[in-house]
Amino acid sequence: MTTNQDIKHNGKVPEPTLRRLPWYLSTAKLLKQRGERFVSSTQIAKDINMDASQIAKDLSYVHIAGRTRVGYEVETLIAVLEDFLGFTRLHKAFLFGVGSLGGALLHDSGLQHFGLNIVAGFDVAPRLVGTRLNGIPIFHTDEFELRRMEYGVDIGILTVPIELAQAITDKMVAGGIKAVWNFTPFRIRVPEHIVVQNTSLYAHLAVMFNRLNFNDIQQ
């Protein structure tokens, strides 16, 4: 009486699926707040205006069994999704470049609720080195390799000026960092086994400005 259980996936979960799963998690959390016990993909589809078959397909990756007619148990769906997305386990990270955006990210304690624990920042500015921001220590960039062994960190967040982006990335990789979360608008190069996640707020701004002007011209 379960569905999805015989859909097998080997290998990687597609990136578009990984990007959509947090939507379903949010919807499930809202339903829980409203006291709902069960939810079907059809209901989620209606709530967020998406195709139900796409949702069912995406959810087939997370190995959760839905019951015919009633759908998924809301509490279970939340727990399984949070676990699958890596939000239940804290991943330690270092942040490189405590400037305007880097400092802002150190202030965002919300990242902890989604599995990211920034344990230290690195910079070269004398006014920053040796201080703390939001309780997080800031070390000199030269201390990185030593501190990595101390903290056991796999993730590096890149918020340096573009002219340092590649050099700091190379330093991270040489020091054993396995994933780089790149907030700079620079396209960094890394060896094949290193994970890069690009989040350029400026590229998103460019898309938004362009669409806004386009709509203005059309109207």
Added chain:
Amino acid sequence: MTTNQDIKHNGKVPEPTLRRLPWYLSTAKLLKQRGERFVSSTQIAKDINMDASQIAKDLSYVHIAGRTRVGYEVETLIAVLEDFLGFTRLHKAFLFGVGSLGGALLHDSGLQHFGLNIVAGFDVAPRLVGTRLNGIPIFHTDEFELRRMEYGVDIGILTVPIELAQAITDKMVAGGIKAVWNFTPFRIRVPEHIVVQNTSLYAHLAVMFNRLNFNDIQQ
């Protein structure tokens, strides 16, 4: 002796192109710092490890003329790209939800260099309303429509908890906001003429965690 000039595009610039253009801008800025006067798409391609024909195609949208053999003038390329991407003109924005992430964004003065000027924040928390963060005033959410007329703002940044995401979006749209920059992991619904730019840091984290685990299993 110019290239690209007879390539005509009608209508929208594709989103992938808009997302890649900031890479070329960064590369051009670096070349300028190094004292270079000209750059070809072949050179950019080598610098950032991309296909040269893709770069030439993307740049054909921005109406910049390259000279045969020498390529684009670096200074002109920077100026034309910054203008095309909307970074040279300040776009006023309101931010809704001065929590951890919202507060962090108010602290990020770097957004101004890319054309975004957050002129006010909105929240309902008594400890926030009437105060300033990084010099930016925080008003009660009820004051939004009044303040919109005062400031003439078209962009709303959404950093509220997920249970408020749709209600605040509806309020923005009713009050005349034309573009929503959505940082929540909730999929908001808007009328067709409203621009939505989703930037879910948490969705990006999920992709990064997943790839990191996948690499660990493979090795």
